[in-house]
Amino acid sequence: MNIRPRRNRKSHALRTMVQEAKLGVENLIYPLFIEDGKKIKNEIKSLPNNFRWSLDMILPELESCINIGLDKFVLFPVVQESLKDKTATYSYSDDNFYLDAISKIKQEFPHISLMSDVAMDPYSSDGHDGLVENGIILNDETLPILGKMTIAQAQAGIDIIGPSDMMDGRVGFLREALDNNNFKDVSIMAYTAKYASAFYGPFRDALASAPKSGNKKTYQMNPANRREALLEAQLDLEEGADIMMVKPALCYLDIIHALKENFDIPITAYNVSGECAMIYAASEKGWLDYEDAMSEMLLSIRRAGADGILTYFAKDFAKL
Ligand code: PBG
Numbered sequence: 494m495n496i497r498p499r500r501n502r503k504s505h506a507l508r509t510m511v512q513e514a515k516l517g518v519e520n521l522i523y524p525l526f527i528e529d530g531k532k533i534k535n536e537i538k539s540l541p542n543n544f545r546w547s548l549d550m551i552l553p554e555l556e557s558c559i560n561i562g563l564d565k566f567v568l569f570p571v572v573q574e575s576l577k578d579k580t581a582t583y584s585y586s587d588d589n590f591y592l593d594a595i596s597k598i599k600q601e602f603p604h605i606s607l608m609s610d611v612a613m614d615p616y617s618s619d620g621h622d623g624l625v626e627n628g629i630i631l632n633d634e635t636l637p638i639l640g641k642m643t644i645a646q647a648q649a650g651i652d653i654i655g656p657s658d659m660m661d662g663r664v665g666f667l668r669e670a671l672d673n674n675n676f677k678d679v680s681i682m683a684y685t686a687k688y689a690s691a692f693y694g695p696f697r698d699a700l701a702s703a704p705k706s707g708n709k710k711t712y713q714m715n716p717a718n719r720r721e722a723l724l725e726a727q728l729d730l731e732e733g734a735d736i737m738m739v740k741p742a743l744c745y746l747d748i749i750h751a752l753k754e755n756f757d758i759p760i761t762a763y764n765v766s767g768e769c770a771m772i773y774a775a776s777e778k779g780w781l782d783y784e785d786a787m788s789e790m791l792l793s794i795r796r797a798g799a800d801g802i803l804t805y806f807a808k809d810f811a812k813l
Pocket of ligand 1: 692
């Protein structure tokens with residue numbers, strides 16, 4: 494044998510030199526859940542070590558994350574059932590606690606990159622991402638609602654909006670709405686290839702946002718499809734997305750890779766709640782080593798081609 498690949502693995506010094514994919518805190522985006530009230534820090538049952546925070550409690554939490562190098566966060570609102578309605582009016586109302594939290598957080602930490610979720614489900618009495626009529630999720634009628642939500646978030650000071658709803662044409666619609674309202678610098682990170690996945694369970698527990706009837710298969714993508722992700726990406730690029738996301742990450746590494754190979758804008762991947770929950774649960778049982786397993790999972794998402802990763806592991810990885 495004159496070629497022995499093991500020779501390049503013989504020491505830590507060599508292994509690190511020839512390491513291809515690298516992962517640092519700069520690649521991580523930390524999702525946090527916020528709810529109205531004071532002194533709230535409620536652990537999410539199906540997502541241990543992740544909490545629903547009130548604003549007064551999330552500010553020191555953000556500070557401790559910033560101190561260990563995290564500077565990108567995505568914020569999800571937990572909305573009381575009594576404030577939800579068919580048209581998600583609370584999402585852009587003047588007394589919305591989430592919008593208030595966005596502006597307070599940006600005042601406190603102007604240098605961080607703060608991202609939002611744009612979809613109707615946290616505010617919808619139907620628990621769907623779009624407007625529901627007779628059991629059908631209406632596409633074009635949903636867009637103006639997402640538009641109002643987007644402008645309200647931009648007014649509050651959001652840096653990047655994250656349309657996660659999968660309605661057709663929404664990236665272009667929201668880009669135009671932002672530009673027309675003088676928010677030319679607000680970016681769009683599109684949930685480009687978002688699949689109808691079983692791995693969103695713990696997130697829907699956290700928000701109590703599961704669909705009241707039916708499922709999300711008429712708008713989220715079929716897990717069997719790869720070429721369709723390229724079509725979605727082509728559309729989002731043409732409509733003005735700044736960053737394209739694949740979601741979930743782990744079962745969709747080939748999709749991350751395909752978008753990275755075919756499109757020249759940054760790619761992010763959402764390492765969703767169910768993927769993290771699997772590792773939390775297995776390591777709680779002593780079946781997996783938590784730090785090794787989560788680091789390997791995150792590294793594989795980088796290797797597939799993601800520039801940024803939204804992950805509940807962000808803080809623990811940064812500590813490491
Ligand atoms: C909803 C939304 C979901 C997630 C992010 N935004 C759930 C869904 O589509 O039902 C899931 C994230 C996760 O599981 O961590 N617009």
